[in-house]
Amino acid sequence: MAYIIGPDCEKCGSCEPECENQAISEGEETYIIDPEKCTECLGNYETPRCFEVCPVGAPGPDKMRKESREQLLAKWRKLHPGKEPKLFEKKA
């Protein structure tokens, strides 16, 4: 689905270096996730890292962009040519 940073963002920038897809940059009112680069951390972490780091929980799933696991994985491969994604078992 790609994640999006909501209005609670205070622009501390703590998320920016955490994104392994380098999808995050400073915008006017908030930091911004480039949806072309966000795989919801699929391929990198067990859960979305920007959300985990954010002190106010500003990032969340972008409900306007529905993407399947396969689509996210394909996106990851394009962003990291020649590498293998880190995948985690979904917890019950």
Add this chain to the structure above:
Amino acid sequence: MNYDLIVVGGGPGGLMAARTAAADGLKVLLVERKKNVAEIARACLQIFYINKITPNPETGRGEPNMDGYIDPVSAEILPEKCRFHFPVPGFSLDFGGSVRAYYNWIQTSPKGYQIHRYIPNEKVWGFYYQKEAFVAELLASAQKAGAEVMPETAALSAANTGDGVEVKVRRGQTEETLKGRNAIAADGLNSRIVQSLGLNENRHAGAPRHIVAYVVEDVVAPYHDTSFYSWTIPSISGGGNVWMGLLAGGRHLLGVGSGADLPPTTILDNFLKLPAFHDWFKNARVVDKMVTAVTPRASLKEPVTGNVVIVGDAGASAESWVQGAVASGYQAVKAIEKERSGHTGYRDYINWWQKAFAFNYSAYQKLLARVYPLNRVCSDDDIDYLFQLFQDEIGIPALLVTANLDRVKKGRPELYEKIKATLKG
């Protein structure tokens, strides 16, 4: 275009490095990801500690201000400015912005029992300094000395290339490679430069701590103009303490750090409702908010790799403090110059770094392990009991308690057992 030095990060450490190098005649480029270099975007207490920090693990007394820079520093108040002295690296720094003196650190229990960290109203242990003005002054002096400063430029990675360094940066949508003889990584706690150089592989990282702080006007508390406050209230803040420091213009910064389980805003909002301190905040207004996240890591023991020198928070366990950032920015430049002229600059820097910060000492790590578990095993009632028991002592409560457990055993044997269990292992 080839630079003598590329500095990554426009905080106090990076700007001090850029200014020092430019003043020494080096061709310097500083890159900073933010649009406004001097803007303080991350929550910060903005305290310049001035006492030599020597933890005494046996008695819990002294000035064990935890993890930062422990070389001596002092502050001289002059008519229009404050002069900070750094005798070990051997420089002084003038500052024309706001400063406010801290005489007290009042550690408070849920019902309001107090243990003073320092003898009340005796001497200054630190200054609130206005960080935005501090950074703005460093920026101006770096540019005046001839450093080129490039904002809105996010550094992505660095690579050593034999006799130089390549730093990959992003400006808007474009990526660019900058070339220089040396680079300084001053891009803070989650340094991309440190990560890209493979230096995080053996650095254990803890869970991120979420910090939220409210800028508050019209707080009225005992000694509110000269004191730092901290509250140990497990029922609302779990393992962290709520704290309150000074800001410019009579304002205060009220904040807390917590783990993922408990949002800091919830803790602060619950704190402001507590009857014990309600009077202090009854006319207060929250006028702004500062936030940040801190991912603690083992510190870098060797903050030099190839032609890249790491300074400040980028190599720290959690915080190097502003004086640590500034001192290491200066020292890093001197190290590079020394190394380039055929002397052991890098080795000298590493030796200095390992001694200058409490987080590099194993004794400090052991001390830290004794401080926070108290919050996690004690109830509000336990904390009230302990603070009342030790209210005439001076020092850090957890250290006073764990160094004098026999006193707890007499009155509260079950509490004694609970605390003793946290000291095992």
